[in-house]
Amino acid sequence: MSTQYALVLNSGSSSIKFQVLDPNAAATDEPLVSGLVEKIGEPTGLVRVKINGEKQEDTSAVASHAVGLKRAFLMMSEKNVGPQDLDLIAVGHRVVHGGEEFAAPQLVEGDVIERLKKLIPLAPLHNPANIEGIETAQELLPNVPHVAVFDTAFFANMPESAANYAINREVAKEYGIRRYGFHGTSHEYISQQVPSLLGKEPSEVKQITLHLGNGASASAVDGGRAVDTTMGLTPLAGLVMGTRCGDIDPGIIFHLSRSAGMSVDDIDTLLNRKSGIKGLSGVNDFRELETLVNDGDANAKLAFDVYIHTLRRFIGSYMLNLGGVDAITFTAGVGENDVNVRKAAMANLEAFGIKLDDSRNANTEGVHGAREISTDDSTVKVFVVPTNEELAIARYAVKLAK
Ligand code: ADP
Numbered sequence: 589m590s591t592q593y594a595l596v597l598n599s600g601s602s603s604i605k606f607q608v609l610d611p612n613a614a615a616t617d618e619p620l621v622s623g624l625v626e627k628i629g630e631p632t633g634l635v636r637v638k639i640n641g642e643k644q645e646d647t648s649a650v651a652s653h654a655v656g657l658k659r660a661f662l663m664m665s666e667k668n669v670g671p672q673d674l675d676l677i678a679v680g681h682r683v684v685h686g687g688e689e690f691a692a693p694q695l696v697e698g699d700v701i702e703r704l705k706k707l708i709p710l711a712p713l714h715n716p717a718n719i720e721g722i723e724t725a726q727e728l729l730p731n732v733p734h735v736a737v738f739d740t741a742f743f744a745n746m747p748e749s750a751a752n753y754a755i756n757r758e759v760a761k762e763y764g765i766r767r768y769g770f771h772g773t774s775h776e777y778i779s780q781q782v783p784s785l786l787g788k789e790p791s792e793v794k795q796i797t798l799h800l801g802n803g804a805s806a807s808a809v810d811g812g813r814a815v816d817t818t819m820g821l822t823p824l825a826g827l828v829m830g831t832r833c834g835d836i837d838p839g840i841i842f843h844l845s846r847s848a849g850m851s852v853d854d855i856d857t858l859l860n861r862k863s864g865i866k867g868l869s870g871v872n873d874f875r876e877l878e879t880l881v882n883d884g885d886a887n888a889k890l891a892f893d894v895y896i897h898t899l900r901r902f903i904g905s906y907m908l909n910l911g912g913v914d915a916i917t918f919t920a921g922v923g924e925n926d927v928n929v930r931k932a933a934m935a936n937l938e939a940f941g942i943k944l945d946d947s948r949n950a951n952t953e954g955v956h957g958a959r960e961i962s963t964d965d966s967t968v969k970v971f972v973v974p975t976n977e978e979l980a981i982a983r984y985a986v987k988l989a990k
Contacts (some may be wrong), residue, residue: 592675593620594982595729598682599721601713602628604656608664608674611982615974616956621669625656637663653724661728671729679725679734680985682773682977683718684823685711686738687764691745693984696722696734704736710764710821733989737981742772743807743814750816767825769817771799774919775807776814777980778973781958782915785971794910796903799975800929801920802830802872806899808906816909818902824860827902828895830872833863835898865891874922874929896932903933907940913968916942918961919975927952930961934970941967 591610598605603626609619623637633650636643637660644663650656664670681696687707694700701719708715718736726734743751751767753760760766775797782797783790790812797807804827808816818826818834828834836859844850850858858867866872868891869880880888907913918930927950934944943966948959962970 590675592677592986594678594680594985595671595676595725595732596680596682596978596981596985597721597725598978599653599717599724601717602626602630604628604653604660604721606657606660607978607982608669608676609978609982611979611986613979615976615979619978620674621664623660623663625650625653625660628653628656635659635663639664639667639669653720654727657724657728671732676729676732678982678985678989679729679732680981681718681722681725681734681736682739682981683722683736684714684739684770685768686736686740686744687768688744688766690736690738690741692741693735693737693988695988696726696736700736710768733985735985735988737773737984739770739772740768742776743767743769743817746814746816753820765821767817767820769805769807769814770819770823771803771805771807772814773977773980774799774975775805775809775817777977778917778919778975779807779809779812779814781973782917782971785958785960785973786914786969788914793915794913795915795917796906796910796913798899798903798916798918798923798933799920800827800899800918800923800926803832804829804834804920804922806902806906808910810910816906828891828898829864831861831864831866833859833867865895868894874926878926878928892928892932896929899929899933915969915971917971917973919973924972924974925952930970930972934962942970944970 593608594611596607605624607619608621621637621639626634628650631649632647635646635656646659661670685707687710689703689707704719722734753765778797779795782795783793786793795809797809799805803823805817805819806827807814824832826834841855844855865877869877869888871877877888877892881892922929930949931944934942943963945961945963949961958971958973960969960971
């Protein structure tokens with residue numbers, strides 16, 4: 589039997605990232621095809637595909653999502669791996685906001701697009717692009733089932749105490765204001781792997797998952813159920829991130845408006861794009877931050893310290909609310925690669941049964957897949973588990989397409 593593939597699409601307002609992959613592959617396997625379409629609507633565009641490790645690029649203008657995706661498919665067809673050449677069984681779409689409407693991945697049929705459109709006010713920058721991506725792909729691949737996979741779904745059943753903000757009930761209800769959480773596909777994918785690493789049943793495990801990438805979030809998971817998470821109505825809340833501030837006093841926004849005369853859009857840009865590690869240090873990549881710290885740059889050191897302080901604040905609060913944890917797991921670009929972040933985040937926690945093994949933590953050469961970085965006598969296990977959101981989306985898509 590030929591290998592069956594899924595296409596996974598992540599559509600932004602001016603870009604599309606995609607992969608064609610075997611949903612039964614191992615997490616560390618390279619996808620058959622990975623690619624991106626960028627600068628949609630600009631005078632010069634970019635379509636890049638990587639097939640079996642070999643890259644191709646086209647920089648002519650990309651007028652629309654449809655033009656970009658068609659061009660990518662054509663480049664794939666030339667190498668005999670276009671959608672028509674493969675046994676493509678599902679298309680999985682990453683959708684940022686599922687609101688209270690979608691608590692699980694959803695086959696796109698009937699009134700699903702209409703229901704997705706109703707959620708646009710909750711994610712005005714992301715959901716319209718996600719919907720455009722779905723509609724474009726449905727036109728190009730009408731005979732393949734399309735499945736929407738939501739960043740929020742894993743958190744849809746959090747306890748009410750964690751999901752509600754203490755603001756006026758009527759206003760909150762009218763405008764859908766509650767903690768939705770994001771990166772759910774990653775937190776779920778990671779948390780599902782931990783019980784077997786511990787040799788326990790999922791129902792027995794209390795854990796904290798730390799998705800530390802450009803965006804960053806932490807979750808508390810009890811017996812497979814997400815019971816708290818750091819992101820909120822939007823992905824701006826919680827941990828300090830590459831360019832986002834994370835939790836701040838909401839009064840800062842009024843102060844900036846009244847005293848600095850900044851508009852809502854100015855403040856939005858400041859807090860989403862010019863804050864976080866970048867706002868404090870001038871760089872948002874942790875590799876550059878480390879170089880600056882090593883060079884004695886005081887702002888870079890402050891950025892690192894604020895990042896770690898905030899991260900530990902949430903880890904501590906989740907340990908308390910869970911009544912203790914069995915495991916803490918690091919994932920995503922920073923979590924998987926930054927030895928110093930993991931070391932600082934887990935320092936001086938022996939009193940809570942957490943002991944990092946420095947050499948396991950530092951040993952990154954040739955290591956793939958999940959690994960333990962705590963000592964053998966650490967009662968709380970600390971792991972690094974690589975995330976693979978595309979693979980998780982592909983698996984959901986195939987499951988629902990059947
Ligand atoms: P995204 O949120 O964009 O998906 P990723 O999870 O890919 O982000 O994380 C990207 C970030 O990971 C980079 O901005 C960088 O800060 C960090 N990173 C990647 N590789 C390393 C590394 N080897 N050491 C430290 N940090 C790294």
